[in-house]
Amino acid sequence: MTDATTPSAPGITPVSGKGSLLVQDARTRKRNAAEARFKAYGIAAITVGMLMLLILVFNILTRGVGAFQQTFVTLEVQLLEEKLDKKGNRNIEDLKKVSTFGYAPLLRGAFETEIARMGIETDLKPKAMAGLLSAGAPAQLRNLVLSDPDVIGTVQQFEFLASSRVDGYLKGRVSRDSIANDKNISAEQLDLVDHLVTAGAIKKRFNLDFITGADSSDARPEAAGMGVSMLGSFFMMLVVLVLALPIGVAASIYLEEFAPKNWLTDIIEVNISNLAAVPSIVFGILGLAVFINYMHLPTSAPLVGGLVLTLMTLPTIIISTRASLKAVPPSIRDAALGVGASKMQSVFHHVLPLAAPGILTGTIIGLAQALGETAPLLLIGMVGFIASNPPDSIASGLLDPNSAMPAQIYEWAKRADPAFYERAWGGIIILLLFLITMNTIAVILRRRFERRW
Amino acid sequence: MNDMRILERDVETNAIKIAAKGVQVFYGDTHAIKDVDVDIQDKTVTAFIGPSGCGKSTFLRCINRMNDTIDVARVQGDIRIDGEDIYDRKVDPVQLRAKVGMVFQKPNPFPKSIYDNVAYGPRIHGLARNKSELDDIVERALRNAAIWNEVKDRLNAPGTGLSGGQQQRLCIARAVATEPEVLLMDEPCSALDPIATAQVEELIDELRQNYSVVIVTHSMQQAARVSQKTAFFHLGSLVEYGETGQIFTNPEDPRTESYITGRIG
Amino acid sequence: MALGLTGYVVFAVLLLTVGVFFMARGKARSSVGGDVRVLHSLPSYYGYNAAMFTAVPALGVMLIWMLAQPMMIENAVFKLIPDRIIEEGSSRGLVMSDVRRVAEGLDVAVAQGALTSDEAASIRSDSTDIRSLLGEVGVALGSTVDSEVLFAAQEYRNQSAGGLFWMSVIVMGLAIVGGSISISVTRAEFRARNVVERGALVLLILAASLAILTTVGIVLSMLFESINFFRLHSWTDFFFGSSWAPNFRGDSDLSILPLLWGTLYISLIALLVAVPIGLFAAIYLSEYASPKVRAAAKPLLEILAGIPTIVYGLFALLTVGPALVRIFGRGDDGLLGVEWMSGATAVLTAGLVMGIMLIPFVSSLSDDIINAVPQSLRDGSFGLGATHSETIRQVVLPAALPGIVGAVLLAASRAIGETMIVVLGAGAIAKFSLNPLEAMTTITTRIVSQLTGDTDFASPETLVAFALGLTLFVLTLGLNVLALYIVRKYREQYE
Structure with a gap:
């Protein structure tokens, strides 16, 4: 041992057996290289994580933004009386007898005149020209006529949705190569589209209907919107908020403030932490078996979705509420008890108000989690149909079949037409905007009201 | 007192191991160490005493550059070991710390076996060529730390299973296993009971034969018992430095006297 | 329709609760001539106490009834199914699900106006083609309806409606009785706060138990249906078989x-x-x-x-x-x-x-x-x-x-x-x-x-x-x- 050191005169060259500190020995160099490598792994891991986030966000934005724009065709349509109202008496019952098929010829005629007026030469038949429009165009005409019979006989300017192929062509999704085997559109039609774009009759613009509108059938991706499913999500969140917040807070108050330390409380606590980690689909199975098969609540109803999501969100809310109750110092409780308040009064009058911001933050985060959850909704039937009618009352909002935002996105992702993919990505943008808003509110609440005792 | 006179004679023969000049330490905006000059001798136990927060531990951590691990800490001035500036840009703290071992306030054995605790330093510094050499190093270190007899039959038991005093001696064994030249001890007995403290103090006295030992302590009795030189720190400054006997019996500075008589700190 | 009646009952109970709250609070105040210091508890505690005794037992019974009723009715209807209509390879459970489906179909038919409720209760399968009738209102049935199945389905509807009626009566009765008793005990010396707090604690415990209930619900709901599955399919194939090939004609x-x-x-x-x-x-x-x-x-x-x-x-x-x-x-x-x-x-x-x-x-x-x-x-x-x-x-x-x-x-x-x-x-x-x-x-x-x-x-x-x-x-x-x-x-x- 002693050979390591020998006495030396002060301030003179080192005599240590280990050599000078100013010279790095080979082993230290090797160890420092290992150190640098290790640190680089860490940086690489962070970078990979960030890169993934970046790719994901970039991917969502580039693919989804298109859904907020839609291609429209502006046409002047002559609403011929002899086609729409043969009797000429504007009787609404008689007008209703003319189906959308009766309106289709008007569109063809309108196209023919329009193209002649613009001086575009094409070999296309009028029917093929009208194929540029969405299949919903005749219904759009009919709705206007039924709501205002006086327009019959006049010439009106309409803005029709273009068919999804035309829309895809303008957005670069559809090209002349890709439509080789497509029965819905031909190269000649695309030529016509080019002419109409130059002439200004076909335009791409912001499409509010995507945000507020209803889902549409497989054949009309251009008309599909998120609005109704957004309402479905809204009603589900309403149920979750009304049930999960009071129940969650009550359960937390009991466990944190009143529960004696015994085996029953232990079981409840272990239970809650386990429930928080149970796969969400299991809650879907529970909902299907209990709420639908056993209690016969209506399938696809936001009420059932809300109940399932309530059970799923409860553990999250309980865990965060307990944390904020725990953060209130015991001195507050003692102070209240000291002036003669009962235990219950001290909790409800003093502890709970002080813990409220934390509880609210936890609840918002729980709601955000529930808003994005999809799997349980598949099992209680909130997919696989067209959520077409917005609910007209609270009861119908809760009980009528509806979809929800994530379920609607799933529904679109499953459809065959790639035009729906764009809408699915667009739907994701809307969903994420909601989640970002909710989380931002939670962060602001936490920042503003966070108390350090 | 008799003992102390003998010790004083020892002191005079020893060379200077660590030379500090104009050392300043800042923690963020706090000026923690103010212009400290001190020369620490080889094969001597030097005690740093002073009230809590006086900067004695901070200064100790400058000697093996442990302050580098704290982001906000900044060290200025000049500290030389064997004439080499340890804050020179060419100095690798890793090599420095192999030369300047450290024992901490709370025993902190790694959650490994006793053997692996002691073998940790030699392994990372590559001090052993093979298993039997390593075994020798471990045994020597444990013997030096006066704990060999207590643990030789359970070298594979976890180090955290030992008693507090044993843990601290294990940590000292761990520190001497890397064959350092200086041993820094930051209040090594503050978490120990009196019996364990006595054992560790005895050990410190033995260690003096091979190392330059610097010990921070809040106990004046301990400083008097184990050290030959004592430095008194107050509010970040070095107030007085000298022979232990002199500091305790005949301090020059009134502040030192107040502290020793229990009026401050 | 079923939910309509339940909804009205809940609404009525809640309305009654609010009313009772104000009545009890008023009575407490007037019983001491407005000098609330004489009261054992604050006046609103008397209100809460009355509200609690009105709403909690009534709604509690309602919840339990709604959970228990389907099981009781199924058991009763189960016995109506004679052994002979249970075909080879089928089971009582299978027939029972047919019964439920027919009963639901009849509900839908009544709701859409394809049948009056009297007709739904009295039609017989030999006189009417139930399958096509229900098909028209959007309820598809796998096979023609046996008369026994139809009868069981009608009994099922009958008992459900009866159960619902009795539930409403009992729940309303409980609310009224609870409300009037709690108003009658409202006196100055009545320890309203202690009672309310004890009640609140019970509610808190119930909320905390919901976590256990959820787990039990998860396990039970899956366990029962899994047992049904293992009755129809061998467990050795499920756990140790080597292929997954569901085939809706059976033999998967x-x-x-x-x-x-x-x-x-x-x-x-x-x-x-x-x-x-x-x-x-x-x-x-x-x-x-x-x-x-x-x-x-x-x-x-x-x-x-x-x-x-x-x-x-x-x-x-x-x-x-x-x-x-x-x-x-x-x-x-x-x-x-x-x-x-x-x-x-x-x-x-x-x-x-x-x-x-x-x-x-x-x-x-x-x-x-x-x-x-x-x-x-x-x-x-x-x-x-x-x-x-x-x-x-x-x-x-x-x-x-x-x-x-x-x-x-x-x-x-x-x-x-x-x-x-x-x-x-x-x-x-x-x-x-x-x-x-x-x-x-x-x-x-x-x-x-x-x-x-x-x-x-x-x-x-x-x-x-x-x-x-x-x-x-x-x-x-x-x-x-x-x-x-x-x-x-x-x-x-x-x-």
Whole structure:
């Protein structure tokens, strides 16, 4: 041992057996290289994580933004009386007898005149020209006529949705190569589209209907919107908020403030932490078996979705509420008890108000989690149909079949037409905007009201 | 007192191991160490005493550059070991710390076996060529730390299973296993009971034969018992430095006297 | 209609509760001539007390009744089904589900006006074609309706309506009785606050018990249907068979093993992605990163955990899958010029995307755990001249190992139970294969596919989903309990 050191005169060259500190020995160099490598792994891991986030966000934005724009065709349509109202008496019952098929010829005629007026030469038949429009165009005409019979006989300017192929062509999704085997559109039609774009009759613009509108059938991706499913999500969140917040807070108050330390409380606590980690689909199975098969609540109803999501969100809310109750110092409780308040009064009058911001933050985060959850909704039937009618009352909002935002996105992702993919990505943008808003509110609440005792 | 006179004679023969000049330490905006000059001798136990927060531990951590691990800490001035500036840009703290071992306030054995605790330093510094050499190093270190007899039959038991005093001696064994030249001890007995403290103090006295030992302590009795030189720190400054006997019996500075008589700190 | 009556009853009870609250509070005030100091409790406590006795027993009985009634009625109707109409290969349960379906059909028919309620109660299958009648209102039946089944269905409706009526009567009665008793006991010396607080405590306990109730509900609902499944299908095939081939004409192979293989394979790939990246990210953030970098990078990483799984599912199906096909597929047009991958859905697709999802999960759990390792251990190692990475690898990580194992187990449980990514990204073919570029299917995917669309709760092909769900539940529960136990033990060690 002693050979390591020998006495030396002060301030003179080192005599240590280990050599000078100013010279790095080979082993230290090797160890420092290992150190640098290790640190680089860490940086690489962070970078990979960030890169993934970046790719994901970039991917969502580039693919989804298109859904907020839609291609429209502006046409002047002559609403011929002899086609729409043969009797000429504007009787609404008689007008209703003319189906959308009766309106289709008007569109063809309108196209023919329009193209002649613009001086575009094409070999296309009028029917093929009208194929540029969405299949919903005749219904759009009919709705206007039924709501205002006086327009019959006049010439009106309409803005029709273009068919999804035309829309895809303008957005670069559809090209002349890709439509080789497509029965819905031909190269000649695309030529016509080019002419109409130059002439200004076909335009791409912001499409509010995507945000507020209803889902549409497989054949009309251009008309599909998120609005109704957004309402479905809204009603589900309403149920979750009304049930999960009071129940969650009550359960937390009991466990944190009143529960004696015994085996029953232990079981409840272990239970809650386990429930928080149970796969969400299991809650879907529970909902299907209990709420639908056993209690016969209506399938696809936001009420059932809300109940399932309530059970799923409860553990999250309980865990965060307990944390904020725990953060209130015991001195507050003692102070209240000291002036003669009962235990219950001290909790409800003093502890709970002080813990409220934390509880609210936890609840918002729980709601955000529930808003994005999809799997349980598949099992209680909130997919696989067209959520077409917005609910007209609270009861119908809760009980009528509806979809929800994530379920609607799933529904679109499953459809065959790639035009729906764009809408699915667009739907994701809307969903994420909601989640970002909710989380931002939670962060602001936490920042503003966070108390350090 | 008799003992102390003998010790004083020892002191005079020893060379200077660590030379500090104009050392300043800042923690963020706090000026923690103010212009400290001190020369620490080889094969001597030097005690740093002073009230809590006086900067004695901070200064100790400058000697093996442990302050580098704290982001906000900044060290200025000049500290030389064997004439080499340890804050020179060419100095690798890793090599420095192999030369300047450290024992901490709370025993902190790694959650490994006793053997692996002691073998940790030699392994990372590559001090052993093979298993039997390593075994020798471990045994020597444990013997030096006066704990060999207590643990030789359970070298594979976890180090955290030992008693507090044993843990601290294990940590000292761990520190001497890397064959350092200086041993820094930051209040090594503050978490120990009196019996364990006595054992560790005895050990410190033995260690003096091979190392330059610097010990921070809040106990004046301990400083008097184990050290030959004592430095008194107050509010970040070095107030007085000298022979232990002199500091305790005949301090020059009134502040030192107040502290020793229990009026401050 | 059924819900309509229930709704009115709830509304009436609530209205009564509010009324009783004000009456009791007023009575308490007037009983002491307005001098509230004489009262034992504050006046509103008398109101709360009355409200509690009005609403809680009534609504409680209502809830229990609604839960119990379907079971009682089913038992009663069950006995009406004679043995002879139970066909070969069928069971009483199967016939019972027919009965329910017919009863629901009759409800729909009445609601849509295709039948009057009297007609629905009295029609006979020999005089009317029930199947086509219900078909017209949108309720499809698999076969013609036996007269016994129709009779049982009518009895089912009859008893349901009767039960509902009696429930309303009893609930309203309870509310009125509870309200009037509590008003009558309202006197100055009545200890209203103590009673209210005791009642409130009971409510708090009930809320806390809901967690247990949920677990019990999960287990029971899956257990009963699983038992039904094992009556129809051999359990040896389910647990030890080798193929998954549901066939709606019957005689299906329904073995969990190929699904389990797909699930574990995808989870393994996900963990191979998430654990190294997440762990190194956690090490960097907790050991190396400056406070500024940490404050920026940690929330950014955690965004990945907040993104809904449907987004990852879409990402797998439409972005990662096609990208992988471009690399490993398409023959000479592909990047590698090979033809190993034919479709976008594959084990690798789902595994990679799931791995990305799990990165923040692993990293934030490990970050917490690494931070829990005491600084004194790091100091000890630095003091011996160890470099930072040596300290991390030889001191910090071994000390944190149990906690990290717990975190990985939790991540594994997440991966096994994850649904949307595999539904969209993994494919639908059940097989044992080692090739990660092939499509495979998982337990969760099959649960979704067996339980969506037209389901028949009497066929093993549908019921198998419950057995799968139960297995999934047991599997993830086991992992969670183990992981939480390890993490808790770990935390205690350093507290």
